Each structure stands twice: as structure tokens, then as C-alpha cells.
Amino acid sequence: MRFLVLCIFGASLFAAGNGKQLPEGPGRATTQRLCGSCHGFGNFVRRRETRDGWNSVIEDMIRRGAKGEEEEWAEVSDYLVAQFSPVRVNVNQADASAIAEALRLKPEQAAAIVKHRTDHGGFKSFEELQKVPGVDTALLESRRAQIDF
Numbered sequence: 315m316r317f318l319v320l321c322i323f324g325a326s327l328f329a330a331g332n333g334k335q336l337p338e339g340p341g342r343a344t345t346q347r348l349c350g351s352c353h354g355f356g357n358f359v360r361r362r363e364t365r366d367g368w369n370s371v372i373e374d375m376i377r378r379g380a381k382g383e384e385e386e387w388a389e390v391s392d393y394l395v396a397q398f399s400p401v402r403v404n405v406n407q408a409d410a411s412a413i414a415e416a417l418r419l420k421p422e423q424a425a426a427i428v429k430h431r432t433d434h435g436g437f438k439s440f441e442e443l444q445k446v447p448g449v450d451t452a453l454l455e456s457r458r459a460q461i462d463f
């Protein structure tokens with residue numbers, strides 16, 4: 315019995331620690347209701363996804379047992395996209411710190427991008443950007459949807 319009480323106490327402490335609040339916005343209440351029953355919000359408020367990305371997270375959660383109506387999922391999708399979309403950045407215009415922050419690159423890599431564009435003129439394509447010495451091409455590929463020229 316004491317063990318059970320300790321477990322419940324431990325679990326509620328864990329839940330409180332994971333109890334990140336969702337930002338205000340249309341669809342917040344529905345998202346809290348549909349997404350909050352199995353885990354806290356800590357595991358996804360740091361994530362940045364496009365509409366496609368969030369829709370596949372939602373599909374994944376439905377496969378794991380999340381329940382809701384079609385219109386409710388549409389509302390959740392709109393909310394997640396409005397609140398947690400990736401920041402777009404123009405690699406021909408932004409300064410190194412803005413590039414590093416938006417794409418979550420190391421400062422040296424963002425600096426290499428700016429140096430390359432200063433030395434060789436602006437980037438015309440994603441492929442050209444991938445050729446900058448020292449950049450993590452796999453990482454850039456995963457952030458591709460955020461990059462403007």
C-alpha cells in the first residue's frame with residue numbers, strides 16, 4: 315500500500331515536472347484535451363514542424379490510441395501549425411546569428427554560409443548551399459522547408 319502511494323506521488327511529481335503550458339491561441343483547449351491525456355506537452359512544445367510534419371505526428375498519435383473527431387483533429391493541426399512552425403530564413407539576406415537560430419546550426423556553420431555568400435555571391439539553389447565547406451548537409455536537408463533564397 316505504501317509502495318502504491320509512493321508510486322502515485324512519484325507519478326504526479328513527474329507529471330507536474332512535465333506540465334509545460336501551451337500558449338494561448340485558437341484551438342488550445344481542444345489540443346489540451348486531445349493531446350494531453352497520455353503525456354505532458356513538454357515533448358512537443360520544443361518541436362518545430364510544417365503542416366505535413368504535424369499531421370504525421372497526429373496520425374502517429376492516433377495509431378497510438380489518441381481519440382478525436384475529424385473536425386477536432388483539423389483544429390489541433392491548425393493550432394500546432396500556428397504555434398510551432400519552423401522559422402523561415404533567407405540565407406541570402408539574414409545575418410549569421412539569425413541563420414544559426416532559425417536553422418539551429420552551430421555558429422561556425424552559419425558564419426561559413428555568410429562568408430560563402432560574401433565571397434561568391436548569393437545562393438541560387440539548395441544544392442549550392444550544401445556545398446559550403448563545413449556545413450552539416452544532413453541537418454540542412456532536414457531544415458530544407460525553412461530555407462528561402
Ligand code: HEC
Nearest residue numbers: 348349350351352353357358371372375378379380381390
Ligand atoms: C493515446 C495516448 C496519446 C495521445 C492522446 C497523444 N500521444 Fe503523443 N505519444 C504517445 C506515446 C505512447 C508516445 C511515445 C512515448 C513518449 O515519447 O512519451 C508519444 C510521443 C509523442 C511525441 C514524441 C514523439 C517522438 O518521435 O519524439 C510527440 C511530439 C507527441 N507524442 C505529440 C502528441 C500530440 C501533438 C498529440 C495530440 C495530437 C499527442 N501526442 C497525443 C501517446 C499519446
